[in-house]
Amino acid sequence: MIKEPGTTSEKLPGDDRLYRRLFEASTHAVLVYTSSQIVAATPAAVRLYGYSDVSQIIGRHPADLSPPKQADGLDSRAGAASHIREAYASGISHFEWLHQRADGTTFPAEVSMTRLDFQEGPVLRATIRDLSEQKEMEARLRQRADSLEHRLHERNQELLESNQALEREVAALQNTERALSDQKAFFKQLFDASPEGIVLLDREDRILKVNQAWLDIFGYQVEEVAGRTINELIVPDMLEQEGSTLSETVLDRRPVQAETKRQRKDGVLVDVSILGAPVLIGDDQIAVYGIYRDISGQRRMEEESRLAAAALENTAEGVMILDRDRRVVKVNKAFARITGYGKQEVIGRPMPFRSLQRERGEDDRDIWRALDQDGHWEGEVWNRRKGGETYPELLSLSTLKDGQGQVSHYVCVFNDISEHKEYQRQLEFLAHHDTLTGLPNRTLFQQECQQAIGRAKRSGKVVGILFLDMDHFKTINDSLGHPVGDRFLKDVASRLKEVIRESDLVSRFGGDEFAILVDNIDDPEDVATVANKVREVLSEPVRVDEYELAASCSIGISLFPADGEDASSLLRNADTAMYRAKEKGRNCIQFFSADMNARAYEELLMSKALRDALDQEQFVLHYQPSVCLDTFKIVGVEALVRWEHPEQGLVPPSTFIPLAERNGLIGELGRWVFREACRQAVAWRDQGLPSLRMAVNVSARQFGQRHLITELSREIDSSGMLASDLHIEITESMMMENPDRARRTLEAVARMGVDIAVDDFGTGHSSLSYLKDFPIHYLKVDRSFVMGLPEDQDALAIVRAIVAMAKNLKLKVIAEGVETARQRDLLAEMGCDEAQGYFFSRPRRAADIAQLLKENRPLP
Numbered sequence: 001m002i003k004e005p006g007t008t009s010e011k012l013p014g015d016d017r018l019y020r021r022l023f024e025a026s027t028h029a030v031l032v033y034t035s036s037q038i039v040a041a042t043p044a045a046v047r048l049y050g051y052s053d054v055s056q057i058i059g060r061h062p063a064d065l066s067p068p069k070q071a072d073g074l075d076s077r078a079g080a081a082s083h084i085r086e087a088y089a090s091g092i093s094h095f096e097w098l099h100q101r102a103d104g105t106t107f108p109a110e111v112s113m114t115r116l117d118f119q120e121g122p123v124l125r126a127t128i129r130d131l132s133e134q135k136e137m138e139a140r141l142r143q144r145a146d147s148l149e150h151r152l153h154e155r156n157q158e159l160l161e162s163n164q165a166l167e168r169e170v171a172a173l174q175n176t177e178r179a180l181s182d183q184k185a186f187f188k189q190l191f192d193a194s195p196e197g198i199v200l201l202d203r204e205d206r207i208l209k210v211n212q213a214w215l216d217i218f219g220y221q222v223e224e225v226a227g228r229t230i231n232e233l234i235v236p237d238m239l240e241q242e243g244s245t246l247s248e249t250v251l252d253r254r255p256v257q258a259e260t261k262r263q264r265k266d267g268v269l270v271d272v273s274i275l276g277a278p279v280l281i282g283d284d285q286i287a288v289y290g291i292y293r294d295i296s297g298q299r300r301m302e303e304e305s306r307l308a309a310a311a312l313e314n315t316a317e318g319v320m321i322l323d324r325d326r327r328v329v330k331v332n333k334a335f336a337r338i339t340g341y342g343k344q345e346v347i348g349r350p351m352p353f354r355s356l357q358r359e360r361g362e363d364d365r366d367i368w369r370a371l372d373q374d375g376h377w378e379g380e381v382w383n384r385r386k387g388g389e390t391y392p393e394l395l396s397l398s399t400l401k402d403g404q405g406q407v408s409h410y411v412c413v414f415n416d417i418s419e420h421k422e423y424q425r426q427l428e429f430l431a432h433h434d435t436l437t438g439l440p441n442r443t444l445f446q447q448e449c450q451q452a453i454g455r456a457k458r459s460g461k462v463v464g465i466l467f468l469d470m471d472h473f474k475t476i477n478d479s480l481g482h483p484v485g486d487r488f489l490k491d492v493a494s495r496l497k498e499v500i501r502e503s504d505l506v507s508r509f510g511g512d513e514f515a516i517l518v519d520n521i522d523d524p525e526d527v528a529t530v531a532n533k534v535r536e537v538l539s540e541p542v543r544v545d546e547y548e549l550a551a552s553c554s555i556g557i558s559l560f561p562a563d564g565e566d567a568s569s570l571l572r573n574a575d576t577a578m579y580r581a582k583e584k585g586r587n588c589i590q591f592f593s594a595d596m597n598a599r600a601y602e603e604l605l606m607s608k609a610l611r612d613a614l615d616q617e618q619f620v621l622h623y624q625p626s627v628c629l630d631t632f633k634i635v636g637v638e639a640l641v642r643w644e645h646p647e648q649g650l651v652p653p654s655t656f657i658p659l660a661e662r663n664g665l666i667g668e669l670g671r672w673v674f675r676e677a678c679r680q681a682v683a684w685r686d687q688g689l690p691s692l693r694m695a696v697n698v699s700a701r702q703f704g705q706r707h708l709i710t711e712l713s714r715e716i717d718s719s720g721m722l723a724s725d726l727h728i729e730i731t732e733s734m735m736m737e738n739p740d741r742a743r744r745t746l747e748a749v750a751r752m753g754v755d756i757a758v759d760d761f762g763t764g765h766s767s768l769s770y771l772k773d774f775p776i777h778y779l780k781v782d783r784s785f786v787m788g789l790p791e792d793q794d795a796l797a798i799v800r801a802i803v804a805m806a807k808n809l810k811l812k813v814i815a816e817g818v819e820t821a822r823q824r825d826l827l828a829e830m831g832c833d834e835a836q837g838y839f840f841s842r843p844r845r846a847a848d849i850a851q852l853l854k855e856n857r858p859l860p
Ligand SMILES: Nc1nc2c(ncn2[C@@H]2O[C@H](COP(=O)(O)O[C@H]3[C@@H](O)[C@H](n4cnc5c(=O)[nH]c(N)nc54)O[C@@H]3COP(=O)(O)O)[C@@H](O)[C@H]2O)c(=O)[nH]1
Pocket: 624, 638, 639, 640, 641, 642, 652, 653, 654, 657, 673, 697, 698, 699, 759, 760, 783, 816, 817, 818, 819, 836, 837, 838, 839, 843
């Protein structure tokens, strides 16, 4: 039976007292309880829980001796119930539990519950062992272990760190060693491979070490330089002092830098830059090093660029360099001179002037396109100066490219070609114009004419060419001088310009020849109208100073398409027609006709035949006697040339002399006549025939030739003829063409002792006052006057006057063309000295004359 709480002792089973004593004597804290209350407790338990009497425990729920919550937060009552249930179930339960003392303090304890089965039912005996001390001990042990562990950990940590530091130090040392080795290799490489020559010297300037570049600069092998003194090796004699100074300066611990010359092994001087410095370790100077750079190339380049810059600056051509954006980066002096822009005004700015092509709206982008494409462009452009003036320039543009092949700059070189253009224009003008009158010349006329023909071919119209030759211009020029002649021609030119339409063209071909192009006409008559207007406008005399000069002209006309298909043939035919006009007596107009060309062709053939005749000696002289009108005996002969043509027989001089004048053969023919006449005169003399005067005709062209006197004198001398036996006959007109020159020529002739006769006198309207100024000896009265005698009263009067005047001037008179005795007598009566004519004798061969001379009788 289980005693109710408070009544424990009496209710113990068995030997209650004994067991009680034993129970109470237990040193262990033991509680006995049921599931809901404590039924017994040992004193040790009462003490353990801090109670003073067991009664304070008995009856309480076992969980009342616990704090409400266990250390792990478990509800103590629920936990206790669980352990109790476990003990009841399994008979035993063992666990640790947090208990609470009476004073509220807690302590850990080990609880061992054992189920005790009694008859009245099972109870639980719980032995409570206070674990406070054990726990405390454990805690202290744990704390100590922790502390030891901590210290151990710390120590380990320290060892680890120290180990790591050591490792780092080792690694650092290894790195340093490697770095030092690398550095050494690096510096060695730098030294060896340096493009600059490096030399290391000791304190006595002896070479310790050199690199390859240094050897290359001076042309040495390494074994040739080791231990040698540097100055002795490479300093030229002339720079000995400078070398020593540099060495001393470096030894004085002062770095030096110099650009100078040094000598190679082969003696050649090289430009070098030198950098010298001491090598110091601490305060000790252990060596000296020098860095040498061969700057010969640089010097050359500097010199070249200096020269290039000077050339660029001073070149006569304007130069402008643009960057790729066409902004000016450089210009030269000529640029400023040509454009008027100062350097400061253009540098950094866009190209300062533009071609006028652009201003005019023309596209000059082609220039830039071509430039970018071909790298070069050249041509003429018009530009504007700063002042606004435009000028032509010859522009040459080139591109400069960078390393990537991209255009980096443009180089513009240009010349002001204003003067050149003007010169060209003048040349062009001169090439196509006559300088005296400013009229178009033959070249331009022909071009214009050809174009007019082209137009006429298309339009079906007519083109007329007028070929003008001023009549007697040569007389004006020769007698009044070239200045007067020039002014005369200018006046003629301006009159011609006045008279033609604007669409027509007047041109001077040279001398007194003019041509007029009459363009775009419907009727050839219109050309005649123009020609008449020309004649009319020239009919008024030209006044030059005190002279009034007649300005008539002969005009030849040709027409397209009738007279030629091109300018040359039209001009040639107009020229032919003009000659025809001249032949017709001048101051007239002549249209070209086809037969004129036939004549021209004939003349061409004739010219050739004349040339052959001279070569083949087909000429012969006939001689016409001149008879003294007192004795009627021969006193002289006139040599008259004939052409013994193999087919045509004897050709008269009137046929070939004018042709010989035109084609230039007259000089040669005249010489032959002189020679033959002289030879014949000497031959007659040598035959013992009576001496007689030999008269030779001189043509106009021959008379104007400078060598006339020389030739005459040579023929006289070589023939052995007496100059006094020779006469020359010239016409009035020949004297009057250029009176001064004629006088000089005649005076020279007279000085030779040759007499002079004026032929055809009376026809040339010569001023009688002139005659006394000329060294003339004979006047030959022209046949045209003699012919009319004695009936023609005018002729009679003229002949009388001529004879009277000649007498007055103490000149002898010879009458030509005497065909009748009446004429002979009349002339003799008038006082004529001599006479020539068929009445006395026709011109005869030399042999016939010889016969007459032998007979020495009066003629006829
Ligand atoms: N420069 C040279 N001119 C020369 C030379 N030989 C001749 N001529 C010139 O040629 C012209 C023609 O000469 P030609 O046919 O010889 O006639 C001469 C006489 O034959 C002719 N004449 C003489 N008398 C009469 C006459 O009574 N009646 C008549 N109808 N004719 C006559 O006159 C000519 C000579 O004339 P001129 O010279 O004026 O005295 C003629 O101009 C010659 O000059 C020559 O070598 N060189």
